[in-house]
Amino acid sequence: MSQYPMTVQGADRLREELNHLKTVKRPEIVEAIAEAREHGDLKENAEYHAAREQQGFCEGRIQDIEGKLSNAQIIDISKIANTGKVIFGVTVTLLNIDTEEEVTYQIVGDDEADIKQNRISVNSPIARGLIGKVVDSEIEIKTPGGLVEYEIIAVDHI
Structure with missing residues (x-):
């Protein structure tokens, strides 16, 4: 397994x-x-x-x-050195480039995901687009509402 x-x-x-x-x-x-x-x-x-x-x-x-x-x-993300790279378990703060709106997500396992508490699955489209990127990167995420551009403004190991 x-x-x-x-x-x-x-x-x-x-x-x-x-x-x-x-x-x-x-x-x-x-x-x-x-x-x-x-x-x-x-x-x-x-x-x-x-x-x-x-x-x-x-x-x-x-x-x-x-x-x-x-x-x-x-x-345990708190035991991993913060290099500014988005990996499993981090809390990432994004800036929507079009709306100037900030949103923060923690990238978690499938069973832990709860959008109401800003915990998204590592397998979600947003998380898949974020994994491996670094702070200050601009990324495009394909969402059901269309393409959304984000800038990664913080990666925290909380």
């Missing part, structure tokens, strides 16, 4: 979710199943079937997270 890049923060978030699922959610579901069983006939017991379905989702998510963590190549 190949390894997938992940930031230290992304791995920590997955470990926290895994811990919550195993120590809180799983026991809650087991208790709900036991309670539903006490109600009698399991064939027509909606509570039992709902709890079993929840259990399936929970166990599936636990396996998914464990798989992701076992195949993760965790990269």
Whole structure:
């Protein structure tokens, strides 16, 4: 199996979710199943079937997270010297040349991406256009809205 890049923060978030699922959610579901069983006939017991379905989702998510963590190549960007080059894990500040608007993105793994928190996947069109470029470079990124020109004004190893 190949390894997938992940930031230290992304791995920590997955470990926290895994811990919550195993120590809180799983026991809650087991208790709900036991309670539903006490109600009698399991064939027509909606509570039992709902709890079993929840259990399936929970166990599936636990396996998914464990798989992701076992195949993760965790990269601690704070331990890599900042050369001004855009690499996985950096936080990059861009200036839209047309609108003079600044935007900041952190380049993260696929599972960590969250545009609302300005974390973009290393496989996104913007990140692919940025990787390998350096501060003060001007680049063109093909977006769904057309070609956008950016200038890289900062690369931080946060």
